[in-house]
Amino acid sequence: MIAYSEALQHLLDASTPLPAERLPLHEAGGRTLASDIHSGQSLPPFDNSAMDGFALRANGAAFDAGTEFAVQGWQAAGDAGAEGGEGTWEIMTGARMPSGLDTVVPIENVEILASEDGRPTRIALKSPVKPGQHVRLRGQDVSDGERVLQAGQVLDINARTLLHAIGVGEVAVVARPKAAVIATGKELVTEAAQALESGQIRDSNRPYLVGRLQAAGAEVVWQGTVGDDVAAFNAVLDQALAAGAQLLVSTGAVSAGRYDFVPDALRGRGARIVFHKVAIRPGKPLLFAVLPNGALYFGLPGNPVSAAVGQRFFVEPVLRRLLRLAPETVLQLPLQADVRKPPGLRFHARARVEVDGQGRLSARVLSGQESFRLMSMLQANAWVVLEAEGDLANAGTYVRVQGWGHHEPVQLVSQE
The missing domain is CATH 3.40.980.10 (MoaB/Mog-like domain)
Structure with a gap:
């Protein structure tokens, strides 16, 4: 032994x-990346509006309430780039900023002074405007060439969403x-x-x-x-x-x-x-x-x-x-109560990780630890591991706690 x-x-x-194999991104859910991924583009790919409203050129200057602007054009999400000029443009959330314009005023912060065929042609500010407000800048989230994912990372839905956004259609994953x-x-x-x-x-x-x-x-x-x-x-x-x-x-x-x-x-x-x-x-x-x-x-x-x-x-x-994954990280949590264990044997106990009213975590080893019992497996949300030395782990002792599976974090429950 x-x-x-x-x-x-x-x-x-x-x-x-x-070894690695290449898969379409839509087939790679839950798989392990075999190599780093660097973005081939910026995200956002262009300056765009964070609000429905009006885009204007501040050029570092603030504007006071009451300032008026002529509306030069209209820009919706999906429209190609446009020359901004000196006035303002009505703009939708996500729309590309017309060149030269650098600030967006939310629609609720303007007064429509004139309109034609249902489109505003002149506006006034209801409140002061700070330069650069409500604009998402090109590369503000991800820069071109930036490493976004590392080898050994599991492709969960968040990782796949990012890869889709930066145009990655195929990935190298571990077989x-x-x-x-x-x-x-x-x-x-x-x-x-x-x-x-x-x-x-x-x-x-x-x-x-x-x-x-x-x-x-x-x-x-x-x-x-x-x-x-x-x-x-x-x-x-x-x-x-x-x-x-x-x-x-x-x-x-x-x-x-x-x-x-x-x-x-x-x-x-x-x-x-x-x-x-x-x-x-x-x-x-x-x-x-x-x-x-x-x-x-x-x-x-x-x-x-x-x-x-x-x-x-x-x-x-x-x-x-x-799967080329790094060694598993584990929790160390205090025991709620004394636990007896077989001397000289590493003991793997079915347990519940619980959180009390103050947000403190602890581990409760369940009763019914015999190896034929299935109900305690159903009740458990974690494994508590007690090392081989000794035959008693005292309440308050910090012990090794691991999720039910190596991909599965402990699901917290309220302390009973």
């Missing part, structure tokens, strides 16, 4: 960052890791609505892991179940590898019982068992191996929370490495 830190180093050493999920056990029933016979349980680990892998940035190319049979296991493993899986995650059959066949089956295929059993709870029997073709194999225990811990703290760090 090895420490978590040693196991993590083995995982990272076995993981090689994936998605291809994953497979294998649930083992003759007791498993795959259909949720199917009635159970004596001794059967529903296969909830497989859909959980498929969802978690997808949320973490992987493409699940194969999934299935297999009974406690080495030949059948090898057959589904062959299917998963034929589908292109670079990373395989199984649940069950990794402990020390009569039907825990996965370690021997992997050795029989020529796999290198990197480690088997880690000083953690839940999930101690976890196995990691490298298959002859270089694919990475994670053998997670069958209890649902043990499988969830294996996914979150073993599989997801590897996914971050494959």
Whole structure:
């Protein structure tokens, strides 16, 4: 049995960052940038009005209330550039400023003195005007050549909106890791609505892991179940590898019982068992191996929370490495109450991060920490990690707190 830190180093050493591929921007949501992006234009691309009103030339001077102007023209959003002249132009929000004009007066701050065919021809100011007001300057948001996104950044909707605005139609992203999920056990029933016979349980680990892998940035190319049979296991493993899986995650059959066949089956295929059993709870029997073709194999225990811990703290760090993401940042928050833990084991507890009436954050470890319990997973919004030393973490101790997934920040809830 090895420490978590040693196991993590083995995982990272076995993981090689994936190459880049180019995608249309509209297909790149949630993907990881493979290279920096510099803007090829200024944003805004031209000086434009921030208000509906009248554009005029201040040239650094202020104007008093009562100052009158002749209206020389009209400029709407989408109109080409125009020569501003000495008077004022009626202008719409977002419209390009006529050349030479540098200030906008909101329409509610002018009095229409004369009009023709429904268009104002002469106005007077109702209030003083400062030079340069209500104008969005070219490049005020983004300058031409500015780096706007860095390699390793995930393309969320905000990033994609900016790229669209500066005219980027295609991006280089890191290829998605291809994953497979294998649930083992003759007791498993795959259909949720199917009635159970004596001794059967529903296969909830497989859909959980498929969802978690997808949320973490992987493409699940194969999934299935297999009974406690080495030949059948090898057959589904062959299917998963034929589908292109670079990373395989199984649940069950990794402990020390009569039907825990996965370690021997992997050795029989020529796999290198990197480690088997880690000083953690839940999930101690976890196995990691490298298959002859270089694919990475994670053998997670069958209890649902043990499988969830294996996914979150073993599989997801590897996914971050494959996706060229920086090491995950974590919170340090105080415990609300004393927490008992197994001595000598790194403990991963389902918890709630809560905010009190003064805006202070703290972590509450939930009751029902046994590895078979699903309700506490539903109630949790975070993981609390207690290091291996000792058997008690006192209230007020600052502990490591991580979101339910590496892409998912903690969703705060009010303290009960």
